[in-house]
């Protein structure tokens with residue numbers, strides 16, 4: 001037997017031929033994010049001009065979850081919610097099953113805001129002395145990061161439980177999204193402070209609110225466990241370069257997964273766009289079968 005017979009095979013490097021698709025998908029994503037941001041700006045502008053046109057909080061899907069849970073458990077509804085909240089909550093749930101965190105990664109304006117601020121933070125790091133050091137100081141280590149990630153589930157239990165017990169949206173007082181919408185009504189709550197802190201942190205950390213505090217993200221992460229859609233990694237084609245890990249705004253160690261089924265995945269496809277190997281990462285639809293799983297590439 002020769003030495004080459006026993007050698008451990010090295011990963012097969014297949015240079016990417018689909019650079020156009022993987023680069024363009026991020027332009028499409030940014031376009032959709034921008035479209036929703038513009039739609040929200042127009043909605044808020046219209047409300048500012050005609051304040052009697054209804055509450056702007058009707059565009060919050062989380063209010064629908066709070067109302068649905070309170071109604072199921074107590075038969076009551078929650079103040080400050082609207083039928084539109086319930087419809088949005090239903091749409092977000094269906095999206096979570098069909099496309100995992102698509103809402104967070106492609107639609108949510110609060111998520112897009114954090115992403116934009118982080119992009120500014122990255123540019124500032126190149127010119128402002130000390131920014132990089134502040135980021136390193138603020139970035140939680142792996143153990144603290146794991147503990148902090150439980151935060152959004154704690155917020156979810158408090159928000160839903162509090163709404164069911166009190167009949168009011170207890171989370172609303174500190175909700176940065178509600179506070180942002182309330183600016184056009186000249187309402188200023190503690191949520192404004194949370195919003196400012198969140199945006200300052202977003203200069204240094206990717207999507208801090210999504211990672212650690214968003215109850216809507218927590219709901220979607222739980223629902224998405226039933227989703228057949230996920231990013232799949234081929235160990236044969238993977239180079240182990242960890243570029244995907246660095247690209248992931250949710251800090252998922254993609255290079256250690258065979259299928260990315262993490263509750264925090266927001267389906268942004270930035271890992272796929274960044275991966276330098278043609279076949280290493282792919283978006284797949286996978287169903288369990290008697291012989292294992294049936295996978296098809298999207």
Ligand code: SF4
Pocket residue numbers: 233237238239240241242243244245254255274275276277280281
């Ligand atoms: S980017 Fe990630 S999946 Fe792609 S080759 Fe590198 S480690 Fe593997």
Ligand code: SF4
Pocket residue numbers: 231247248249250251252254260264265266267268269270271272
């Ligand atoms: S694993 Fe990929 S798709 Fe999921 S959040 Fe990270 S970069 Fe986005």
